[in-house]
Amino acid sequence: MRRTIVQAVAGAAVVAATVTACGSGDSNGSNGASGSSAAASSGAGAPSSAGQGAANGAAGQVNSAIEQALQQSPLTFEPQKADLTDKGKQTLDQIAKALQGNDVKITVATHAGYPDAQQAKTLSEKRAQAIATDLEGHGVAKDRVKEEATGSEKAQGDQALNTQISVAR
Numbered sequence: 001m002r003r004t005i006v007q008a009v010a011g012a013a014v015v016a017a018t019v020t021a022c023g024s025g026d027s028n029g030s031n032g033a034s035g036s037s038a039a040a041s042s043g044a045g046a047p048s049s050a051g052q053g054a055a056n057g058a059a060g061q062v063n064s065a066i067e068q069a070l071q072q073s074p075l076t077f078e079p080q081k082a083d084l085t086d087k088g089k090q091t092l093d094q095i096a097k098a099l100q101g102n103d104v105k106i107t108v109a110t111h112a113g114y115p116d117a118q119q120a121k122t123l124s125e126k127r128a129q130a131i132a133t134d135l136e137g138h139g140v141a142k143d144r145v146k147e148e149a150t151g152s153e154k155a156q157g158d159q160a161l162n163t164q165i166s167v168a169r
Helices: 002-023 033-040 047-072 086-099 117-137 157-161
Strands: 106-110 145-149 164-167
Touching: 047 086, 047 164, 086 117, 106 117, 117 145
Parallel strands: 106 145
Antiparallel strands: 106 164
16 A cells, blocks of 8 residues: 555656646646646656656647647638638647747648649648748747648548648657
């Protein structure tokens, strides 16, 4: 029983240290539960994987921030356009803030539901470039943003207006 308590306290200390280390650069103060769950799932009980745990914690925090930003304001485009809306720019601002102070890479998947495959691919590429350029303007290095312009291969109709952003694997 005593051993279980000691292990639990030691595990909690590692989680607290990881959350503190990973969240110290967070300027919006949103490091609460999402930072804890990311650190808790990063193998905190294995001392030999401390560096990997910190990297997984940063990726988990970035992923949570991306999901939250996209849930509050999905990143969409108007039909036949590659211009970012003001709401889209605000969403990307939140994502750029989450990418500060770490080296996490992301994937941006854009679509365009034209029946003509080449026209869809071209518009999808322009949308991906608009996002990458905006993030670069916020200090995110271009090599940290993988553009995945799918054209009309993966989405049609209104679904093609939506953009997916995720932590690169």
